[in-house]
Amino acid sequence: MGRKLALLSALLCATTAFHVAFSFKDGLVANGNFELAPKASDMNGTVVVGGAHALPAWEISGFVEYIKSGQKQGDMLLVVPEGAYAVRLGNEASIKQRINVIKGMYYSITFVAARTCAQEERLNVSVAPDSGVLPMQTLYSSNGWDAYAWAFRAEYPQVEIVIHNPGVEEDPACGPLIDSVALRALYPPRPTNKNILKNGGFEEGPYVFPNTSWGVLIPPNIEDDHSPLPGWMVESLKAVKYIDSDHFSVPQGRRAIELLAGKESAIAQVARTIPGKNYVLSFAVGDASNSCEGSMIVEAFAGKDTIKVPYESKGKGGFKRAMLKFVAVSARTRIMFLSTFYTMRSDDYSSLCGPVIDDVKMLSLRKP
Template sequence: MLFFSLSLSKANMQSLAFLSLLLCTAFHVAFSFTDGLVANGNFELGPKPWDLNGTVVKGGRKALPEWEISGFVEYIKSGQKQGDMLLVVPEGAYAVRLGNEASIKQRIEVVKGMYYSITFVAARTCAQEERLNVSVSPDSGVLPMQTLYSSNGWDAYAWAFQAQYSVVDMVIHNPGAEEDPACGPLIDSVALKALYPPRLTNKNVIKNGDFEEGPYVFPNTSSGVLIPPNIEDDHSPLPGWMVESLKAVKYIDSAHFSVPQGGRAVELVAGKESVIAQVVRTIPGKTYVLSFAVGDANNACEGSMIVEAFAGKDTVKVPYESKGKGGFKRGVLRFVAVGTRTRIMFLSTFYTMRSDDFSSLCGPVVDDVKLLSLRKP
């Protein structure tokens, strides 16, 4: 009996060890992804010298480590010039440039059904109508780059998708057709972040009203991240919100900017062309109170600002006199719902430029958006 008991215990231990191994393997597969740069996302690992012809990558589609390339792709070093123009490498020593119809692709492991945001840095070169197509099949989006929002020559952009498979191909493609193929945009610092769509609570009808859920923000840059125009809320890098405008809005963090509440906020950087919106469920005839914070990002954005808030056909204008050194005030809009759906929207009345850099757009910050119903209308 003792021998049998010991044997059984040993067998059980072996079974448990095997089960533990399976669980650990499954856990590793499901949670192997971490927010941050993708493999060689900063392109510091470059092609072999014999795979380069000057700056042009000639060694085939696998010549750039961790990436698959197509078309006219250049490997650009910091400080490099093109004629009289200095090519801007946003981070580190190297970046890639995409010529006409060129693309870079990387296969990544994700969790099927999960939402993700891609953040990357792009700099314009000599083309005027540059744009980029970002895709993870079956989703794709075109990001316009005609407007430069910072004076350092580059901006960080975000785009989101929902994973339809456990392994997906992330593609950044230049659909341009310039006369000079070496006039495409520079790409650097490609990162990925898992998004967790916020749920409604009894404390706020607005989803993600504090903007804490959003795209990856690079810890070593102070430019914020642009949420492109015409972004719908089904795959928004700012969950719950849409960018219903011709221009982008900027996602900022408290590590580099003044934020009214928590760690994240939105800066309306392009006047009435920067709009964020959300459609919420309401009860017709019921009275609601929309409250929010309006401030400045402590980024030398000075002057008279006005944030216009809309709830259906009701509106309020909240003025804010900015000294460009941080601070905020509260805005309130009380309204009676007329339908089962109400569109909540924010925009900036004026265009504003930074006082220390007249080539950089800036604007008021919106944060801590709350929508509550009153028990007694």
């Protein structure tokens, strides 16, 4: 009995050795915001030197720093996105944690990362056998940090999440800051008699931190074999942003997609169709009420058919509806959306923004 109580106490304090796997719930992983600090005896300045298990609930390797909000490195202020603390991964450094999951299920990791002083910062995110390298050269917001999503399929009932900095800089301390690591189970949506497309309202997607207002970036599918946005693929060079109704204007429901980077930012889905049959693709185009102003155009494609939908944004929310009628020419039809232009926020010329799309539906039509 005493041993059980001791183990429970250790788990609650999140100071267990790494070989204990934490059970999963949607939200932050154990000590996912890094507010539980290493012991003072395990620190040398900002560098964690107390061994692999010095950071509560995580196993670390390489040059890992424990950074306090407001800390400076030379003339550079190190900004912690949330709370008081974050970790910085230097040359070839990594953090990892084991979590109990359901074998065969899909999951999405959401984490916040900020660049510091390396020239070409990137992060390798992996859950065996899946892995992806997320480049961080493009800053989508002027805050200095972005939230990223990456998905995987659980091949085992216990998985190991690894976030690794593969960079090698002259200064071993140069590397990205990591904060707020969370996990969410994804439930693959299915077509219905009201919509041939899956997840047309974008309600199923990665975890969105409830106390943040910058959305979540979904990277191109070349970086991720499994999409954090079930049913959809990011078929472009740049990410799209997953936004929520708590912090943005959303045309329908609680979630939507913001197309951030012109024609380099596109989403697509392949739907089953019957050759020769008539279909209609309908959707909403708007703005996120994030000071993204100006003339916007969303291009929608259904196979070889296309429509350009102009939208004059005042940056204060609102949307319009559009539709594209087409005749299917094959058993599978590719549906795609992109923004014609790059747009920057009117109150912040360093932050990319763009039109919002939502409530995407496709139905078959009777021949007139």
